Amino acid sequence: MTKSLPAFPYHPHPVATGSVVAADGVLCVCCGTVRGYVYAGPVYAVAEPEGRLCPWCIADGSAAARYGAHFCAGAVGDDAPREVLLAIAERTPGFSAWQDPQWLLHCGDGAAFLGRVGAAELADRPDAVEAMRREITGWGWPTERTEHYLGSLDKDGQPTAYLFRCRVCSAHLATSDFT
Ligand SMILES: [Zn+2]
Ligand SMILES: [Zn+2]
Numbered sequence: 075m076t077k078s079l080p081a082f083p084y085h086p087h088p089v090a091t092g093s094v095v096a097a098d099g100v101l102c103v104c105c106g107t108v109r110g111y112v113y114a115g116p117v118y119a120v121a122e123p124e125g126r127l128c129p130w131c132i133a134d135g136s137a138a139a140r141y142g143a144h145f146c147a148g149a150v151g152d153d154a155p156r157e158v159l160l161a162i163a164e165r166t167p168g169f170s171a172w173q174d175p176q177w178l179l180h181c182g183d184g185a186a187f188l189g190r191v192g193a194a195e196l197a198d199r200p201d202a203v204e205a206m207r208r209e210i211t212g213w214g215w216p217t218e219r220t221e222h223y224l225g226s227l228d229k230d231g232q233p234t235a236y237l238f239r240c241r242v243c244s245a246h247l248a249t250s251d252f253t
Contacts, residue, residue, distance in 0.1 A: 079111060080133035083241070084166045084177070084184045091189040093167040094129050102128035104137045115168040116175070119143035129167060138164035147174030150249070154179045172232055172251040181242035188237045191248065192229035195237070202237060202248035209249075 079094065088094035093115040100112050103125030112126035120142030131137040138144060145168035149159055162177050162184045169175055169187060178185045196203050203224060210220045227235045227250060235250040 079129055082129075082133065082166050083186065084162050085169075085187045087188070088129065088167045091169055091187065093169050097126070100126055102126060102131055104128070104131040104140055113145075113167055115145060115170055116147070117141070117143050117145060117168075118147065132167055133165055135165050144168075146177050149177040149179050149184065151179035151185075151247070152182055154182055154184060158184050169236065171236065172234070175236065176249055178236075178238045178247045178249055180238075180240035180245065180247055183241050185238035185240050185247055188239055190229050191227070191235050191237045192231070193225050193227045195229060196224075196227065196235060196248065199237065199246045199248070202235075202246040205245075206235065206248050206250060 079088070082088060085091070085093065093113065094111050095114045096110060097112040098110065099108055101108055102112065103123045104127055107128065109128040109130060111129055113129055113132055117123065117127070123137070123141050123143070127137045132145065144163035145166060146163050149162055177187070206224065207220060210223065223233065227233055233251045235248045238247045239245070240247060
């Protein structure tokens, strides 16, 4: 338990976001080792692993290779090099969402996922709210419906929003389930 987690540039605090949890005595099915932490996010796999994965097997790509797995449903936003998309899909802990979660891309790179947020947390992130407002407006929603939706976002409920920060320009970005 003393060993620090591997670094995930696109998901810097996976314990804080709930995607990695402390788990004493739980074996990782990939490396067969008890590492003290297991992955708790989604696994999209050809042959689903029959057990838990440790964050080290995600970080080094061995879980992705062994199970044909990726941990994120897709990525949206700017174009990004294939190696970035692969790093996000195969070597980064994903996060659970009501719908298939999409990773946000910005400035030609993957953004860093910071966690689930609601309207209260987004009050400090006007840039992220503005980005969502633009996206929703693009669907032709009337202003009133858009503002009601943004105001109803709830960190622990539904709909919820997912906060990211661009690793290049540091802008905050957010996406939500839009149910
Ligand atoms: Zn492992
Ligand atoms: Zn950016």
